[in-house]
Amino acid sequence: MRPALFVAFSLHHFIVAQMEDGISPGSRHSHPEYSCSTETLSELKEIKSLVAELKAILDKLKKQGAENLCSSEIPCELKELKKTVIEQKEKLEELQKEVADKPKVAFSASLFGQGGQTLGGYTSEVILKFLNVFINIGSAYDPSTGVFTAPVRGVYYFGFSAFANNAHSMGVCLRKNGQNIVATYDYNSNHKDVNGANRAVLLLEKGDQVHIGLWSGLSIFDSYNSVSTFSGFLLFLM
Structure with a gap:
């Protein structure tokens, strides 16, 4: 061509x-x-x-x-x-x-959730057992001990609130493996109700433990209004 x-x-x-x-x-x-x-x-x-x-x-x-x-x-x-x-x-x-691999971890509980009861006056700090469980997905929180145990390494959110009535002073803290992280307290000098709250985001290794401690000599109150609570959940894996 x-x-x-x-x-x-x-x-x-x-x-x-x-x-x-x-x-x-x-x-x-x-x-x-x-x-x-x-x-x-x-x-x-x-x-x-x-x-x-x-x-x-x-x-x-x-x-x-x-x-x-x-x-x-x-x-x-x-x-x-x-x-x-x-x-x-x-x-x-x-x-x-x-x-799919991320475990579902979330819990929320109040101290009693019924009647009205005050704890306190102990000579040393005690671990609070939040017995009225709203949700406990993954069963990482143990209400019989009041301790949350991390099932996996990751970043977790925790929040808590505390209330005291009458002439009681209130003071509680969030501890990771026994170490104080954040706290809330109010010393009652006017015979009125006191309350407080705090929160924290923590990197936990598998097996790390978190709980709320009641300071020695101080008190905490809860009733059917669930004014004293402890909650937490897994944000993401690390």
Whole structure:
């Protein structure tokens, strides 16, 4: 095809050049040196017609080539899209696995949750046992001891509140493995009710323990209103 196109276009340009110089099939009598036979002129006419046909074919091929270029981009875009979908699917599977592997840990309890009772006046600090359990998913909190034991390494949230009535002073603290972390206290000097609350976010290793301690000589009160509470839950694994 390429040789044919080359010859055709060469002849086409030759004819065009002739016409630009004022030479045409009808001018052979004016220019005897360029006179051609009728057979030669017929052949040139056929070649010119062939050139026109070949040019039309070439234009068509160029157009088809452009269309093929566009169509070739579509598989590339689909390939990129498929790659993105696979990556997102892998991330989703990782998140699903993380959620599935993450233990569900959450608890909340009040000291008594019924009647009205005051604890206190001890000569040393004691661990408070929050017996009225609202929720204890994962059973990491033990109401019989008042101690929360971390089932996995992670970041945990803890919050607590404390109340004292009449002339009692109140003071409690949150301890991690026996170490004081945060506390709330109020010394009653006006024979009025006192209360306080605090919270903490802690990084715990598996087996670490957290509890609420009642300071020596001080008191805490609870009733059906559940004014003295201890809560916590796992935020995320580490």
